[in-house]
Amino acid sequence: MNRPANKIVIVGAGECGARAAFALREKGYEGDITLIGAEPHLPYERPPLSKEGLAGQLDPKYVADAERYEAAGIQVLTDAAVQAIDRGAKTVRISDGRDLSYNRLLLATGASPRPFPGHSPTSSLVRVLRTHAEAAAIRLKLAPGKLLAIIGGGFIGLELASTARKFGAEVVLLEGLPRVLSRGVPEEIAAVVAERHRLEGVDIRCNARIADIEERGEKVEIDLDDGGILIADLVVVGIGAIPNTALAEAAGLAIDNGIAVDETLCTSDPDIFAAGDCCSFPLGHYDGRRIRLEAWRNAQDQGTLAAANLLGAAETIASVPWFWSDQYDLTLQIAGLADGAVLTVQRDLGDGAFILFHLDASGRLISASGIGTGNAIARDIRLAEMLIAAGKRPDPQALGSTDIKLKALLAA
Amino acid sequence: MSGNWIEVCAADEIDEEDVIRFDHDGRTFAVYRSPDDEYFATDGLCTHEHIHLADGLVMDDIIECPKHNGRFNYKTGQANGAPVCVNLKTYPVKVEAGSVFIALV
Numbered sequence: 001m002n003r004p005a006n007k008i009v010i011v012g013a014g015e016c017g018a019r020a021a022f023a024l025r026e027k028g029y030e031g032d033i034t035l036i037g038a039e040p041h042l043p044y045e046r047p048p049l050s051k052e053g054l055a056g057q058l059d060p061k062y063v064a065d066a067e068r069y070e071a072a073g074i075q076v077l078t079d080a081a082v083q084a085i086d087r088g089a090k091t092v093r094i095s096d097g098r099d100l101s102y103n104r105l106l107l108a109t110g111a112s113p114r115p116f117p118g119h120s121p122t123s124s125l126v127r128v129l130r131t132h133a134e135a136a137a138i139r140l141k142l143a144p145g146k147l148l149a150i151i152g153g154g155f156i157g158l159e160l161a162s163t164a165r166k167f168g169a170e171v172v173l174l175e176g177l178p179r180v181l182s183r184g185v186p187e188e189i190a191a192v193v194a195e196r197h198r199l200e201g202v203d204i205r206c207n208a209r210i211a212d213i214e215e216r217g218e219k220v221e222i223d224l225d226d227g228g229i230l231i232a233d234l235v236v237v238g239i240g241a242i243p244n245t246a247l248a249e250a251a252g253l254a255i256d257n258g259i260a261v262d263e264t265l266c267t268s269d270p271d272i273f274a275a276g277d278c279c280s281f282p283l284g285h286y287d288g289r290r291i292r293l294e295a296w297r298n299a300q301d302q303g304t305l306a307a308a309n310l311l312g313a314a315e316t317i318a319s320v321p322w323f324w325s326d327q328y329d330l331t332l333q334i335a336g337l338a339d340g341a342v343l344t345v346q347r348d349l350g351d352g353a354f355i356l357f358h359l360d361a362s363g364r365l366i367s368a369s370g371i372g373t374g375n376a377i378a379r380d381i382r383l384a385e386m387l388i389a390a391g392k393r394p395d396p397q398a399l400g401s402t403d404i405k406l407k408a409l410l411a412a
Numbered sequence: 413m414s415g416n417w418i419e420v421c422a423a424d425e426i427d428e429e430d431v432i433r434f435d436h437d438g439r440t441f442a443v444y445r446s447p448d449d450e451y452f453a454t455d456g457l458c459t460h461e462h463i464h465l466a467d468g469l470v471m472d473d474i475i476e477c478p479k480h481n482g483r484f485n486y487k488t489g490q491a492n493g494a495p496v497c498v499n500l501k502t503y504p505v506k507v508e509a510g511s512v513f514i515a516l517v
């Protein structure tokens with residue numbers, strides 16, 4: 001690093017880019033900030049898109065309104081895609097043809113839905129869900145008498161299924177694996193989710209093999225390997241996301257399942273940082289394992305951390321992965337990573353709500369996942385997250401007993 | 413003036429460094445007991461998505477929303493950063509004869 005930061009450009013106006021921009025001001029930075037986003041909107045929250053936000057709201061839920069950017073002196077360019085980074089000249093090329101110079105650059109380009117193999121992601125009948133525009137288009141098709149076929153039993157597919165049922169649409173969800181939520185969610189919790197969907201009338205088909213998807217006029221035909229045929233009014237593909245790394249890759253930055261950053265979010269160029277869904281990073285709490293998260297709070301935490309480090313703080317990633325999902329009146333929350341667990345302890349919180357704690361061979365708490373109605377599990381998951389961050393080895397029996405408050409274990 | 417004192421609960425019904433929900437006359441409040449054994453009250457719903465704060469975690473003088481971990485200082489109502497940016501309204505509280513009262517304004 002040479003001169004102190006005075007011209008900061010942020011590529012990607014999502015949760016992470018917006019948070020970084022405000023955090024720069026909160027940390028006292030007085031130089032230029034330009035936040036560049038390819039979408040037509042100011043930064044908005046994506047989680048509502050598959051939940052209550054799909055319920056026909058005209059505007060997305062903005063991270064902040066235009067006045068707040070103005071008051072903070074943050075220049076936001078919308079409908080503007082960055083097409084190239086010239087690291088030698090320290091400029092970015094914008095889609096309107098302009099070159100903008102930077103002396104520190106933050107890449108917060110997020111991720112894009114993985115398209116169904118062999119299908120254009122822009123078909124109007126076979127869609128993905130990542131943006132407000134896509135949510136609005138999906139919403140138009142959800143009505144009684146319409147059949148929505150969802151491919152993929154991950155969080156977005158399941159949340160969309162629950163929202164679609166509220167609109168009275170019929171829903172078939174096709175999952176290729178033996179159960180839904182097989183990535184990162186314990187089987188017991190996935191079973192509660194699947195059972196609730198069945199009660200609500202969602203037809204979940206696991207081990208489904210899709211032979212072909214064909215658009216026929218206003219309908220889509222899905223042929224299954226077992227000979228089954230579905231005629232849907234809309235297909236939404238929710239089979240994961242791919243980090244948006246093309247820009248970084250073309251600029252010669254290191255890529256490793258995302259834009260590769262170190263524990264300070266710095267890329268292989270000392271003046272360029274990356275944060276949020278687009279980057280992979282070493283996670284200190286888990287032996288420096290390199291991971292990439294697609295999670296809302298991570299986008300905020302890393303946006304804030306990136307802001308500090310763009311200004312030269314050299315702080316390291318300290319937060320524990322945390323994720324939530326809402327389906328019907330159920331909320332699921334997960335803190336930490338369960339890989340490497342040898343012991344699981346269940347804590348029952350009444351009314352069917354429960355938390356599973358995972359401990360590693362040394363007795364360290366590494367993950368907690370819970371499910372329940374409303375916010376029944378929230379407080380204990382939050383405390384579990386703090387136990388994980390503190391590297392605690394709590395007595396498993398105490399974790400399982402509601403007579404013992406988790407707060408007490410934290411102090412111990 | 414805080415003329416209208418409403419009884420919430422017995423003082424020992426709220427643990428130290430904890431919070432309870434209190435509903436009154438169609439409104440909902442969160443009533444806190446700090447680690448220093450002082451009592452406070454705020455509006456009951458988070459200003460981000462109208463979630464009951466009483467399901468959240470109290471740490472020192474912070475209440476953390478159970479839904480997305482938005483943070484407020486419950487003594488002042490101040491929103492402490494993303495995703496919350498609108499402050500909470502606070503209410504006067506007193507403890508008398510072992511009971512907690514809040515003043516509705």
Ligand SMILES: Cc1cc2nc3c(=O)[nH]c(=O)nc-3n(C[C@H](O)[C@H](O)[C@H](O)COP(=O)(O)OP(=O)(O)OC[C@H]3O[C@@H](n4cnc5c(N)ncnc54)[C@H](O)[C@@H]3O)c2cc1C
Pocket residue numbers: 011012013014015016017036037038039045046047048049050080081082083108109110111129130131156244247275276277278293294295296297299322323324325326
């Ligand atoms: C439907 C849905 C529901 C979700 N629900 C939850 C949930 O319940 N809980 C949870 O924890 N997480 C959830 N998430 C995940 C969460 O929304 C993401 O983790 C978060 O949005 C990541 O923020 P980001 O800023 O890193 O990326 P993004 O939000 O993807 O923002 C990146 C932005 O950069 C723009 N961009 C990319 N390349 C360029 C370029 N070259 N030039 C200009 N702009 C560019 C993109 O257009 C995009 O607007 C959900 C996501 C979706 C899609």
Ligand code: FES
Pocket residue numbers: 458459460461462463477478479480481482483495496
């Ligand atoms: S509802 Fe409280 S932080 Fe979102």
